[in-house]
Amino acid sequence: MTLLACQIFSTIAHEGSFARAAEQLHLTPSAISHSVATMEAECGFPLFTRTKAGVTMTAAAEHLLPDIQRLLSSSESLDQSIARINGMEKGVLRLAVFNSACVTWVPQLLPDFERQYPGIKVLLYQGSYDDIAGWLKSGTAELGVMSNSSAQDMDFEPMYADPLVCIAPADFATRCPGVVTAEELRGRPFVSQRPDTDADIQSYLKKNDLRIDTRCYVNDDESVIAMVACGQGVAILPQLILQRYQSSAGEFQVLRLEPSASRSIGIACLDKNGLSPAARQFWRRVRTYAAQLP
Numbered sequence: 001m002t003l004l005a006c007q008i009f010s011t012i013a014h015e016g017s018f019a020r021a022a023e024q025l026h027l028t029p030s031a032i033s034h035s036v037a038t039m040e041a042e043c044g045f046p047l048f049t050r051t052k053a054g055v056t057m058t059a060a061a062e063h064l065l066p067d068i069q070r071l072l073s074s075s076e077s078l079d080q081s082i083a084r085i086n087g088m089e090k091g092v093l094r095l096a097v098f099n100s101a102c103v104t105w106v107p108q109l110l111p112d113f114e115r116q117y118p119g120i121k122v123l124l125y126q127g128s129y130d131d132i133a134g135w136l137k138s139g140t141a142e143l144g145v146m147s148n149s150s151a152q153d154m155d156f157e158p159m160y161a162d163p164l165v166c167i168a169p170a171d172f173a174t175r176c177p178g179v180v181t182a183e184e185l186r187g188r189p190f191v192s193q194r195p196d197t198d199a200d201i202q203s204y205l206k207k208n209d210l211r212i213d214t215r216c217y218v219n220d221d222e223s224v225i226a227m228v229a230c231g232q233g234v235a236i237l238p239q240l241i242l243q244r245y246q247s248s249a250g251e252f253q254v255l256r257l258e259p260s261a262s263r264s265i266g267i268a269c270l271d272k273n274g275l276s277p278a279a280r281q282f283w284r285r286v287r288t289y290a291a292q293l294p
Contacts, residue, residue, distance in 0.1 A: 001039060003075055006068045008035045009047065013065055014140065016054040069139020077276035090119030093278040096132040096141035097124065099221055100241035101265065105145065109289055113282060120278045129199055136270055142279045145286070148264040149199045157283075158266040159290035164204055165242070166255040167225065168234040180234075180255040182208040189233035191216040191224050200263035201236045208259070228252050238263055265290075 001009075011021040012032070022029045040047050047061040057065065076091055097106055102124075110122060125131075125141055129150035135141040136154060148158055166180045174180045190212040192198070205212065216227045221241040228235050229251040242254060267283055269275060275283065 001042060005035055005039050006072055008032060009039060009068055010072060012048060012055060013057055018055060066138050073139050073142055081277060089117045091276065091278050092121045092123060093282055094123045094141045096135045096144040097126055098129060098132065098146055099126065100238060101145045102126045104240055104243055109285055113285055136268060142269060142276060143282060144268045146268055147200055148266060149203060151268045154268045154270055155272040156266055156268040158264040159287055160265045160293055161262045162238045162240045162265050163262045164236055164257055165239050166234055166236055166257055167228050167252050168255055169228060169231045170251060170253055172234065172253065174255060178256060179258055181258045182210055185234065186210055187213060190214045191218065191227040191233045191235040193218060193224060204236060204261045
């Protein structure tokens with residue numbers, strides 16, 4: 001299977017469409033179909049199932065995808081190393097981040113990186129901790145900005161301790177102004193996200209034996225804040241996301257948790273020794289940026 005065939009395979013798997021894969025790779029739809037037919041003949045089994053809703057991988061193709069992604073990553077790293085020796089910087093950096101890092105860290109990091117390395121194309125994937133771990137293991141992403149709680153057995157460098165705080169409606173009263181204890185939260189109506197999105201928060205609830213009354217299940221931090229502000233309950237969030245909501249003062253209050261807790265944010269990858277030059281450079285950029293944060 002050629003590198004182009006592997007790239008076509010990977011793009012179809014990600015886009016879920018032959019037509020979109022053709023657009024991404026600047027190939028004709030017939031060239032994509034011919035390449036898939038050739039790959040399936042070489043492998044001896046079907047790779048994709050075609051339906052009216054799109055294209056899905058067969059079980060056999062899903063088994064091949066991680067190896068194909070690793071092959072493409074190795075080829076990309078080789079191309080970047082050759083370009084660096086020739087005094088050029090070019091290639092692709094695939095970066096996966098979670099929501100609050102996407103809206104606070106990435107806008108501070110990406111523009112300067114792209115200005116200094118205009119030949120590096122950055123592909124950004126936003127998702128939950130579980131999404132990021134899956135993308136790293138499959139080779140879809142080379143670097144992942146995530147929490148240590150979900151880094152599993154991957155190479156991970158902690159870079160920033162992000163405190164957990166409680167946000168509550170403006171009229172929520174506590175015994176000590178500005179502070180809420182775990183005991184005061186027990187049994188309160190809560191606004192929650194999926195466990196794979198807020199693994200650190202779930203860990204805090206479990207550690208403090210907090211049996212909460214969840215009435216709202218939402219998918220993102222912004223929705224949590226909106227539901228708390230309109231009185232649907234309290235929530236625990238990492239402090240990082242609240243940097244964008246200082247203008248919302250009066251709609252909700254931010255309370256320090258007692259006992260306190262934080263999540264450890266950093267960068268993860270499958271093998272730090274195998275990173276492409278672009279990934280190593282971006283890793284250093286994030287380390288420098290995080291060290292300057294208060």
